Amino acid sequence: MTVAEYQTEAVESLSTEIPGIDIAAVTAWLADNVADSEPPFAFDLIAAGGSNLTFRLSDAGGRQWALRRPPVGSALATAHDMGREWRIMAALGEAGDVPVPEMVAFCDDHSVNGADFYVMGFVDGLILRDRESAAHMNPEQAEVATQSLLDVQIAFHTLDLDEVGLGDLGRRDDYVGRQLKRWRRQVEAASVREVPLLVELHERLSAAKPAETAPPALAHGDYRFDNTVLDDQWKIAAVLDWELCTTGNPIADFAWSLQYWADPGDEMTFLTDPPTLLDCFARRDEVADRYAAQSGFDLSDLGYYAVFSWWKQACIVEGAYARRLKGMTGGMATTGDVGEIARRVDNMLAHAADMATGVL
Known part of the structure; x- marks a missing residue:
């Protein structure tokens, strides 16, 4: 299935919206900007609230990444500057002294998803939440x-x-x-x-x-x-x-x-x-x-x-x-x-x- 065909099918078959994700537009962008990715994609919200939203991003081939964007309706722009967060993690990743996920792709075109967002490698492991x-x-x-x-x-x-x-x-x-x-x-x-x-x-x-x-x-x-x-x-x-x-x-x-x-x-x-x-x-x-x-x-x-x-x-x-x-x-x-x-x-x-x- 081509990206264009998937976009059409996604819009026609979507029964529930995913807050923060324009599925059709983001799918097209991911296919063009994330190497070796294969639509369709699944977006599973794993972190929300006042912080930036984090989605587990999975493609048809089983590959996984994480997608980050500001919270929907965010009011504190300085805390949700995705370009700044991207820059910090990219610099740390290059330096190698502090472990961070691999930075994969950044989007500052708001016509795609209404806000800046980026894709990084998904690091599997244990998170001690409670x-x-x-x-x-x-x-x-x-x-x-x-x-x-x-x-x-x-x-x-x-x-x-x-x-x-x-x-x-x-x-x-x-x-x-x-x-x-x-x-x-x-x-x-x-x-x-x-x-x-x-x-x-x-x-x-x-x-x-x-x-x-x-x-x-x-x-x-x-x-x-x-x-x-x-x-x-x-x-x-x-x-x-x-x-x-x-x-x-x-x-x-x-x-x-x-x-x-x-x-x-x-x-x-x-x-x-x-x-x-x-x-x-x-x-x-x-x-x-x-x-x-x-x-x-x-x-x-x-x-x-x-x-x-x-x-x-x-x-x-x-x-x-x-x-x-x-x-x-x-x-x-x-x-x-x-x-x-x-x-x-x-x-x-x-x-x-x-x-x-x-x-x-």
């Missing part, structure tokens, strides 16, 4: 995964940005100051409710900013187990989701990752069911000590960065609340109680305020 996904791991396997997670983060925190071609990615100074302005601005632009504690903590965080002690680095922005793929040896095979990546303070970037490392007994956690709650994993303080020892960075201001991380997460979730109120689901079905999102924001801010005692 306790169930890690339930079969023993302490030795968890240790390998933990050490690999640290090794890779330290690798991109100590890259020579100029040498890998990312020296002009963004400003290198005042990372936390830039983040404080950016996320408060996003909340205020949404303008769905008053959140006085968010404003109060912003002012206190701004006034108490510590001096940056580590050299500017590549900051992933959301590095954690479920944004990586583990291979069959329990090591990181690929780091995914570079959409929030910028240049900045590696200690603040590590502190953000550390908040995902939940310990048993934690009152609040970034994730609803963190895999690190399992007994096979090291505890958060040990992970911090190991990062400090391996990187050589001074973590004496980690308490400040922990408060900042919870404040920032509250801002991000507040943005999700605003989008849900406006009916924007980012490719997911509308489920759950919208009010619960707002309550989670309030609880995060209260948690950050408690952590700020004696720190700010």
Whole structure:
């Protein structure tokens, strides 16, 4: 079947739409731009929400890739700059120090799919999203995964940005100051409710900013187990989701990752069911000590960065609340109680305020 014939058949036979994919137009583009691909293609959504949409792309010959595009109805253009994400991963892939998928093809012609998108190699493996996904791991396997997670983060925190071609990615100074302005601005632009504690903590965080002690680095922005793929040896095979990546303070970037490392007994956690709650994993303080020892960075201001991380997460979730109120689901079905999102924001801010005692 020719591409043109498939386009016609796809349009005539499609019974359900795929949000974010113009099947006929994308099929024609893939056939022309992805070597050795064979229509028809299947598009299976594997990551959605406020983040970029990721589809598992399969062709008639059984080959697989991943296709990434911005969320449907996205409002934060800087977080969904597909060309920027492509550039970062392509540079890292060429440098070889940080494992990323192979970058295959990029489309900036919005007549094809309404937004930029790209295709990359599909990296098969284990993604630790929750306790169930890690339930079969023993302490030795968890240790390998933990050490690999640290090794890779330290690798991109100590890259020579100029040498890998990312020296002009963004400003290198005042990372936390830039983040404080950016996320408060996003909340205020949404303008769905008053959140006085968010404003109060912003002012206190701004006034108490510590001096940056580590050299500017590549900051992933959301590095954690479920944004990586583990291979069959329990090591990181690929780091995914570079959409929030910028240049900045590696200690603040590590502190953000550390908040995902939940310990048993934690009152609040970034994730609803963190895999690190399992007994096979090291505890958060040990992970911090190991990062400090391996990187050589001074973590004496980690308490400040922990408060900042919870404040920032509250801002991000507040943005999700605003989008849900406006009916924007980012490719997911509308489920759950919208009010619960707002309550989670309030609880995060209260948690950050408690952590700020004696720190700010």
